[in-house]
Amino acid sequence: MKPSPIFLSDSTAGDPSMNISSILEDLTMPKPVINDELYFYLMFILQGTVCQAITIFGIFTNIINVIIFVKQGFSDTINVSLLALSISDLSSLLLIMWTNLCFSPAIRDSNIPMVTTEVHLITGTWPHIVFTRITGWITAFISLERCVCVIQPLKVKTMFTRKRHVIAMVAIFTLTMGLSSFGYIPGGLGWKFYPDRNKTLIGIAYHLGEDGRKYTDAVSYAISGIFMPISCFLSVVILTTILVVKLNQKMAWRQSNSSAVIQSKQKSTSDGVVNSKERKIAKMVVLMSVIFIASFLPAVIVFFTGIIVPTFNYDKLDRNLVFVMMSLTNTAEVINSSVNIFIYIRMSSKYRETFLKLFKLKTTVNNR
Template sequence: MDPEKVEARDSSERIVTTVVPLQIWTHQTINPPLLVLEPGLLSDEQFDIISWILVIIVQIISISGLVTNILSIIVFTRLGFSEASNISLTALAMCDLACMIFSMWTNLCYLPVFRDSSLPFNVHTVKFLTGAGLWAHIVRTAAWITAFISFERCLCILVPLKVKRLITPRTTLIAMLVISMFTVGPYIFMHLRFHFSWVFYPHLNATIFDIVVINSKHLILSEQIIMVLCGLIQPVLAFAIVVTCTVFLIVQLKKISSWRKSVTSAKNQKQNSEDKSAPTNTGTGTSISQKEERLVRMVVVIATTFIVCFIPTCVAAMFDDSFYEGTYRRIFAILILINFLGGSVSGSVNIFIYYNMASKYRLGLRRLLRLDNEK
């Protein structure tokens, strides 16, 4: 295809192919369109300094998260998948691992030294389809897996006698696959409108690897629906489910703690006249085994960490195009970097939560790292 021509079909199809953006990132041109703004809240120097600081922090955390999630996947694989919770936690670790990889690549593209260098591709557009776009979809996958784990723990408290039949390893695996298709699947439709192609720019006398956009009313409508579904409904709904389940679990943990204290007090008072065994079911749904209680506490910590780190993503999802196409582009770009920071932190700290709150995981990790003397 001649890069200087525009491919057009008959007007009944209303399909026109154009190349975006019209400016590329080289020394001969201005900075990337997303980062070159009208005079606003941040100057070029201030924006570059903040970008450098955030990118370096995110890269360090992402590298550590890369290592910790690989260790978690190995440990959970050695522990086996006879327990449903191991399957969901392994899927969460795999999502976090993928997020670390795409986060490192996307943040590298934000560095002024990298984005302003003479590269044979358009950093801004290629970065979106190969890094930021995939990262956003996988982060939503991790959000829904966290929501599933939190909801599963709620069922363990509400229906402790039925949850083993409802949440089996098989149903958990199916749920992980459905969540993945629900969150990552729409990304495939983006490639119906966006295609990689070599594009010739006459003002640079160079052919650059860029993205070709097909403007069709049907594809535009599909893209708008996907953006509303994936950009707004999915993250906000997952966030709401995690928050609701976490609040419920915290309340129930307080009830369980009070119940255990009352049972212990009653045993101490009547230990000479009554049986010392504590009741196992109060009929209120708040009595669970100590093993389940520890798992619930671990899920609460994981969910709370996710809530804190996921807030910037939900905030960014609530803004429309006018926010990042106008004077506030720099603020939006900083918010995007904060999103990467929150996602990296959330995906990196889980290993410490598992290690401190799950005895089997702690033992498995110590054996993997040979921290215990083998007999």
């Protein structure tokens, strides 16, 4: 039975002061910045439409990347890392595609016995975040390898062998997924009764009590919410900065010695000159890293906002605003995972040649 309005209740009808104080309390009670109705509307536009369109495009581009790197083989050891990067990006896009679908009216208002706002967190959003961490660490590893290539061109082949590339990629995937699994310790999906709907539906079911969840949540947040994203982001920023500085120094040295005649190729190599192919790869990695940094800046801003503003958190008053902002960060991350194909085509002649052969465009292009 629907309760009577407070100003008509039998217990307060004869006491005007209680009526006024109750109304004032209701008026002064903090309200969320975004109510539920506006939240679902914004999420459908941002997450269910805009982000989904970019996601579908990115899935196709990363499938193409995987095919091309496999066809090229791994004589160039960097192809091992680029293939792993494409696999990580593809996985994150497939997972966020499911999250995006959960915000479409067709899924949300269907008769499927689940709470989509909870199910997508466990099955889509959190695994997607895990793979974005993997993407970040692979980007940092590639930047590190290019830094060594520019600083110590004679040692890079022995330091970054194909076997060590494979070991590094397996370690990044394994460690990141293993550390991120702490988020699943408190609970998972299960059948729950929801009084507001008077139904038993699939949602987040906790296996631990509230006290136990405090410790596991604290450990999970410290590892996956603070250490991993911040250290990964800073690593890419620092390594990219070093790479840009060293490239500029090499270019300045080359220009200052352009009038001198280099006596032999061996001498130029021993002097630490980076050949044109390696410079092109280094510039390509710099561009990829810059796009990564720009794409993950919104997530960093959201993170620090949650520290400064107490109500800006997943389980606090402005949780709807948090998820709307996260939809913007998801879109930025999806863009980062989708645009690498353009960088490869523009800056790698070998990739471009394989791409044209794959789609049988080489003859057409040559005839123009």
